[in-house]
Amino acid sequence: MTVGDRIPDVLGTDQNGNEIKSGDYRGRKLVLYSYPRANTSGCTAEACSLQAHKSELEAAGYAVVGVSKDKQAAQKKFADAHGLDFPLIADTETTLQQALGCWGEKVACGRRTIGTLRTTYLVNEDGVIEKIFTPKEIKTKIHAEQILDYINGK
Structure with missing residues (x-):
């Protein structure tokens, strides 16, 4: 997916067993971020x-939703x-990640593998992607600050 594309309607099931849909966020903005694996240092x-x-x-109008291949x-x-x-x-079947385009080939420790590409999508009130932070742009320890700087035009 690229800027201007609408995110899928069904996003998946969260850690509490709730089905999450993009329509749940209509009228609100969304930080939708993908990460490779829960409980690792960067994630x-x-x-x-x-x-x-x-x-x-939230004060800027954004809700946060994360996605990875990890089990519930x-x-x-x-x-x-x-x-x-x-x-x-x-997203154990990587359905959402594949639709978003954040599932693919990456190089880790000199090895080529297929997996989650750490990516963040800022989505507007209508479910349309307005900004994509790519893996090379994301600094995990200060990622929220990066997003806030972008939102605030810094």
Whole structure:
């Protein structure tokens, strides 16, 4: 997907077993971010950054939703361990990630693998992507600040 595309209607099932749809966020903006694996250092730093700045994101009109290939139980454990109070979609079949374009070839430790490409989509009130942060742009420890800087035009 690219800027200007509408995100899929059905996003998936979160850590609490709730079906999450893009229509749930109509009239609100959305930070939809993909991460490779729950409870790893980079993914934890990114999630905690978003949680720490969640009130600022909400004040700017944004809800936060994460997605990874992890199973629902792993997403729940991750959320509970780090006090994450936003949906984490268990995209075990990579359906959403493939639709978004954040599932593909990457190089890790000199090896080529297929997996989740850390990507963040800022979605407007109508479900249309307005900004994409690519893997090379994202700094996990300060990612929420990067998003807020973009939103505030810095």
